[in-house]
Amino acid sequence: MIHFDNVTKTYANQGRPALENVNLDIEKSEFVFLVGPSGSGKSTFLRLVLKEERPTSGRIHVIGRDLARLTNWKVPLLRRRIGCVFQDFRLLPNKNVYQNIAFALEVIGKPRRFIRKVVPEVIDLVGLEGKRDRMPDELSGGEQQRVAMARAFVNRPMILLADEPTGNIDPATSIGIMKVLDRINRTGTTVVMATHDAAIVDSMRKRVIELEYGKVVRDQSRGVYGQAY
Amino acid sequence: MRAQFVFHEVWIGLRRNLTMTVALIVVVAISLSLLGTGLLFVKQVDNTRSYWQSRVQLSVYLCTAASLGGTCAKDGAVTPAEISAIRNELLGTHDVTSVQFVSQAQAVQQFEQEFANDEPIVKYTDKDQIPSSFEIRLKNTEADAGAVTSVMDGAPGVSEVVDDASILDQFYKLLDGARNAVVSVAIFLLIAAILLVANTIRLSAFNRRRETSIMRLVGASNFYVQLPFLVEGMIAGLFGWLIATGLLIGVKSLLLSSLQSVFPYGVQLSTADLVEVIVIAMITGLIICGSTSFLTLRRYLRV
Numbered sequence: 309m310i311h312f313d314n315v316t317k318t319y320a321n322q323g324r325p326a327l328e329n330v331n332l333d334i335e336k337s338e339f340v341f342l343v344g345p346s347g348s349g350k351s352t353f354l355r356l357v358l359k360e361e362r363p364t365s366g367r368i369h370v371i372g373r374d375l376a377r378l379t380n381w382k383v384p385l386l387r388r389r390i391g392c393v394f395q396d397f398r399l400l401p402n403k404n405v406y407q408n409i410a411f412a413l414e415v416i417g418k419p420r421r422f423i424r425k426v427v428p429e430v431i432d433l434v435g436l437e438g439k440r441d442r443m444p445d446e447l448s449g450g451e452q453q454r455v456a457m458a459r460a461f462v463n464r465p466m467i468l469l470a471d472e473p474t475g476n477i478d479p480a481t482s483i484g485i486m487k488v489l490d491r492i493n494r495t496g497t498t499v500v501m502a503t504h505d506a507a508i509v510d511s512m513r514k515r516v517i518e519l520e521y522g523k524v525v526r527d528q529s530r531g532v533y534g535q536a537y
Numbered sequence: 538m539r540a541q542f543v544f545h546e547v548w549i550g551l552r553r554n555l556t557m558t559v560a561l562i563v564v565v566a567i568s569l570s571l572l573g574t575g576l577l578f579v580k581q582v583d584n585t586r587s588y589w590q591s592r593v594q595l596s597v598y599l600c601t602a603a604s605l606g607g608t609c610a611k612d613g614a615v616t617p618a619e620i621s622a623i624r625n626e627l628l629g630t631h632d633v634t635s636v637q638f639v640s641q642a643q644a645v646q647q648f649e650q651e652f653a654n655d656e657p658i659v660k661y662t663d664k665d666q667i668p669s670s671f672e673i674r675l676k677n678t679e680a681d682a683g684a685v686t687s688v689m690d691g692a693p694g695v696s697e698v699v700d701d702a703s704i705l706d707q708f709y710k711l712l713d714g715a716r717n718a719v720v721s722v723a724i725f726l727l728i729a730a731i732l733l734v735a736n737t738i739r740l741s742a743f744n745r746r747r748e749t750s751i752m753r754l755v756g757a758s759n760f761y762v763q764l765p766f767l768v769e770g771m772i773a774g775l776f777g778w779l780i781a782t783g784l785l786i787g788v789k790s791l792l793l794s795s796l797q798s799v800f801p802y803g804v805q806l807s808t809a810d811l812v813e814v815i816v817i818a819m820i821t822g823l824i825i826c827g828s829t830s831f832l833t834l835r836r837y838l839r840v
Binding site for chain 1: 539542747748750751752753754755756757758759761
């Protein structure tokens, strides 16, 4: 699903590369934790997958496509197959739960009929039944993140990228969020989650990839967060 | 359904940016109106020129009892013998195409007709002071006028030779001056309009950056992301043009017609002329709004 072949990424004004000689393979339906200190390259990794950035060298294949060969106008089509969740939720403040999720579908031209059918399903999936008319400022952090996940998942993407989704959420609520992610993963969606949350990583025992200063230092199948700190 | 979505986004954008959009509409309206007015002036001058080209060109005014010009003070009113002499002279001149005598009686009649609306002038002008004249048409205006004038000036019985063309030249200069002034202001305003379009789009894009970034993330095509802004720009331009059209119609009917009483155009601008100017204004407006929107979006809306 995601294939990094000797990828290096150096940003313009920085000396040290954000990612250095990264070789990775992530298969379909895998659940991967991306861990490492701030600045280790986790966010860069996710941006490269979305083609928000281009690698300085190396090749990246996502869902079988070579990103280097992907023309600019095909990039939106790729992004429709990838869902994104962020630490700051990124909801539209003037739209309610239903509209926020529907927005993702309206914007890619899906018909009303389709939206009306699919959005309620995904609202139930994330556990927000009955809250479809709430505005974001009427929701707790955990609930807002669920809306974001619903929006990311509503188009049944093949990959779900999560950049520190539990960063702004208390530990108890985080468990609920992770349950939703797990449910999504069980439907066959590949999940890549960048995180600082040691407790969650330790409790779920999924594949852990550790980055340090842009290099992959550990790639463990049923890993824990970290050893040497 | 998609169209509905786009128009909904456009409506939201317009509402958020209302003051800037209104400013844009006003500037576009004024600059297009001024441009159109300048074009109307140009057309008016052209039409006037061609109209007068074929009409009376030279007037040789003959002495009356009260005239003071030429030899009149010395010799008094023109005699019939002098009239025939002058007529023969004129008919003999090479480039004169027609000679027409206007007697004093006829001249008085024309005078009363022309100033029919101005009672005081008619009442207080001494009819004896209105001279008879020869109205002459020349084959080639500029060149021949000089020749005929030099021959007639100072001839017995001739009070004054008036070259209509020189009068009209003054008038053309005035209109040209007005046109240049109007067009320069129009150009400044068009530049202002371009800057305003760019700024409005920039502001709009900034206001909507949350929606835009989510749209890009979720995989909306570039076209879809840019479309609401383009439409906003075009709508503002369209409204500006509509207002300009109204103003131009006003200019044509009110301004130019009222100037008619001061300057004798001889020929009015037709509706076809007005329509042509309005269409030119529309095309200018479209090009300006469209291209500026497009270029600004490429710069400020990351796609």
